[in-house]
């Protein structure tokens with residue numbers, strides 16, 4: 001069967017390359033001509049470990065091609081994975097216009113039976129609208145099915161998440177769609193859960209919102225730890241020993257970011273409210289997250305008092321390690337607050353500096369991008385950590401101390417052990433522990 005993947009963002013690129021790796025014939029398509037022309041030559045526009053190699057090897061094998069001819073790609077496909085963006089609108093709901101546009105394009109090219117699979121994160125009931133749109137616009141009486149197969153990959157480990165998933169959720173309403181999707185994922189039969197479409201759509205939003213809530217919960221607990229002698233890492237460890245809770249996703253810090261959690265928790269809150277359900281639990285988790293940056297900037301002020309004209313080394317810009325993605329990264333708001341207070345910043349990130357430069361270009365004496373943490377630390381009055389890159393945990397702190405004007409670290413991700421840094425003579429502030 002011929003597979004088309006529409007949209008070549010994070011999800012689309014990994015889906016296209018991953019399905020090709022499973023041995024299927026895949027055409028990836030996008031309306032962004034430049035992106036397609038680059039990726040056709042194996043030049044991947046995002047930093048994602050292992051993705052370049054996966055795309056390159058499948059391009060070479062001939063399992064994967066990229067095309068800008070959307071009509072032809074749809075016409076020749078039996079299965080169409082829809083991976084276009086569903087960005088957030090001002091009211092918190094998801095903007096579904098790209099999904100609608102793709103549905104109309106599919107309708108125009110419905111020359112034989114096709115299975116349309118939603119892979120992007122979409123609100124529950126989206127399949128109803130896709131079906132309605134295709135039915136309204138199709139020019140033939142050819143049949144089609146819509147199914148939901150939400151993607152659970154995490155940026156930074158997207159390739160291994162796709163090739164070795166914990167679970168595959170398939171939401172279908174016909175046996176034909178069920179057979180096709182179960183066939184595609186045959187090698188993961190034991191990890192496959194088949195549901196109806198509304199359920200599959202909701203599993204994705206409910207999972208992301210639950211994980212976001214878990215992070216806000218431990219961040220709330222970290223606030224209590226800071227006012228007592230409790231240590232949030234040990235609290236999390238102790239909680240996590242209960243298998244009903246589990247120890248993962250209990251790292252306190254400056255809050256969750258990225259293109260998914262902040263958007264999905266708001267979108268689910270919005271959907272629930274539209275359906276007449278009280279969603280204050282999720283709204284509160286989102287509010288707690290929004291507070292994290294203010295709490296962190298207060299910590300920096302606690303260390304430096306007046307920020308005006310203070311030189312601050314900022315380590316970590318990406319919303320999490322192993323990615324160059326800065327979408328909704330807490331670093332954006334931390335930088336904005338520090339600049340508003342008149343601080344002078346020296347920023348450093350192993351992958352995300354170019355993306356941050358689009359938002360905050362270099363400014364003499366006010367904002368500089370540095371090639372290494374040691375360079376960033378030069379004459380700094382304090383160093384702040386915003387992303388827990390491995391490279392930062394391995395820093396030669398003696399060298400950092402020598403470079404800094406004042407040996408002060410404000411660590412938003414608990415990268416260092418308090419005892420170790422204090423022993424080296426640093427004044428050290430972190431999250432939920434002393």
Ligand code: UGA
Nearest residue numbers: 151152153154155215249250251255256257258260319320
């Ligand atoms: C998230 C989900 O984990 C994926 O399962 C899902 O497929 C994806 O969204 C999506 O909807 O596409 P991702 O946004 O790549 O993946 O990143 P995560 O690793 O989940 O981290 C999200 C944020 O939470 C990051 O800012 C991270 O720093 C923060 N976080 C995570 C914490 O603050 N504490 C933790 O314990 C874990």
